[in-house]
Amino acid sequence: MSYQTPLAKARGLGSAKKGTSHWWMQRVTAIALIPLSFWLILFVKQLFHGSYADITHWLSSPFNLVILLSWAFVGFYHGALGLQVVIEDYISHEGLKISLVWLIKLAFFTGAMSSLVFALHIVISVG
Amino acid sequence: MTQRSRPLSPHLQVYRLPLTAVISILHRMTGVLLTLGLILFVISLSKIKTGEQAFSSMQYFIQHPLTELSIWLMIYALFFHLCHGIRHLFWDMGEGYEKILMNYYLILELFGSIACTGLSYLFVHLPGAA
Numbered sequence: 001m002s003y004q005t006p007l008a009k010a011r012g013l014g015s016a017k018k019g020t021s022h023w024w025m026q027r028v029t030a031i032a033l034i035p036l037s038f039w040l041i042l043f044v045k046q047l048f049h050g051s052y053a054d055i056t057h058w059l060s061s062p063f064n065l066v067i068l069l070s071w072a073f074v075g076f077y078h079g080a081l082g083l084q085v086v087i088e089d090y091i092s093h094e095g096l097k098i099s100l101v102w103l104i105k106l107a108f109f110t111g112a113m114s115s116l117v118f119a120l121h122i123v124i125s126v127g
Numbered sequence: 128m129t130q131r132s133r134p135l136s137p138h139l140q141v142y143r144l145p146l147t148a149v150i151s152i153l154h155r156m157t158g159v160l161l162t163l164g165l166i167l168f169v170i171s172l173s174k175i176k177t178g179e180q181a182f183s184s185m186q187y188f189i190q191h192p193l194t195e196l197s198i199w200l201m202i203y204a205l206f207f208h209l210c211h212g213i214r215h216l217f218w219d220m221g222e223g224y225e226k227i228l229m230n231y232y233l234i235l236e237l238f239g240s241i242a243c244t245g246l247s248y249l250f251v252h253l254p255g256a257a
Contacts, residue, residue: 030204030212034209047171049252050200082158118173
């Protein structure tokens with residue numbers, strides 16, 4: 001038999017888990033992404049019309065690099081939080097749901113890390 | 128027996144969704160789509176990292192009209208998500224719930240996202256200021 005009190009049992013069954021901090025971070029990252037996203041357009045301009053020297057030079061500016069990587073990091077975070085909600089809404093099988101949320105978080109963490117490593121690699125090799 | 132008009136349940140298959148509901152669904156769809164954009168961003172960095180030749184072939188690829196169109200649709204999705212996201216932030220603060228203004232805000236955010244996309248297009252393709 002379980003010695004858990006009914007209240008503890010009810011708490012354990014709650015669906016919200018870390019609902020408040022999830023909701024809050026979704027908003028915090030959303031606000032951060034409003035100005036940061038415009039930096040992406042500068043990057044897109046380089047992608048379309050910059051020479052290789054132009055784009056590596058652009059990325060080597062610490063300001064551009066910090067803003068662009070911040071955009072990527074906050075974006076991956078915001079995207080992981082968003083996809084988590086989508087998964088939780090449409091997938092009812094508990095095991096599959098938890099696995100997918102973990103998978104998304106791992107994949108997005110890897111994505112953020114990759115953008116950091118690739119960007120540093122570019123900057124160091126241009127030196 | 129007299130027929131009384133009873134309220135109908137908004138069954139998804141027969142109910143004409145109000146524009147606000149369509150926009151709400153689009154917000155979620157563009158959100159999911161934009162995570163693909165993040166992956167494309169990482170791929171573009173990886174190409175630049177690989178070297179000049181990889182960068183040039185990517186540049187050739189993205190300048191193809193169909194690729195470019197998809198990129199601009201993606202950027203439009205970004206600005207749409209951003210503009211509707213701002214409305215969500217106002218809703219979170221308890222503002223902007225007036226029913227008669229719903230479509231007004233909607234036009235505002237559609238116009239805003241089109242304007243942002245158009246200005247970005249001009250910025251990207253006009254020479255200078257790189």
